[in-house]
Amino acid sequence: EVQLVESGGALVQPGGSLRLSCAASGFTFSDQYMDWVRQAPGKGLEWVGRIRNKHDSYTTEYAASVKDRFTISRDDSEKSLYLQMNSLKTEDTAVYYCARVWSRWNVNWGRGTLVTVSS
């Protein structure tokens, strides 16, 4: 059974930093592309970014709203995905989901972790 478990969400002040983690199991993590998707309270889904696999050189893509502030990385030996968030803004407040990419689609999702940016 595929499982994705996010952690690391917290209350952080504007301008601060936070690192989210996603622990994966039940599939060959190293083969997969992985996404981060977020959802602000009461709002819709917003794609944050993607990291490709080793075969595709671990390259990344980001939404314009987070580019140059957020960095996605992975540790295939630990079956873990990370989201380093810097220069946080109040508008970054959201539940952050990690999601497995199959073909072009988000076929499995974690339960999410809440990040609140507030003074």
Next chain:
Amino acid sequence: DIQLTQSPSFLSASVGDRVTITCRASQGISNSLAWYQQKPGEAPNLLIYAASTLQSGVPARFSGGGSGAEFTLTISGLLPEDFATYYCQEGNIYPVTFGQGTRLEIK
């Protein structure tokens, strides 16, 4: 960037009804579209991909159609568990985009 516009944004229907949600893309995207269902407090769940292919385990009352710039999600014979929010997603062009969502509520 691709813009996806869903209509309606809110839909009220009864158990047993047939409903259709539309997703329009700002440019042609072939069949590169998926539909997700999200219930309150839960993560989204993939229903349909490549515009019309039913994800494994998804009931056959869900169907998808369309290509190019206009797509539909149809639910035939609504059950109580179908009342949720539905999102379309374009998956081939970066940045990946979602529609704004359609909230389906019980009449």
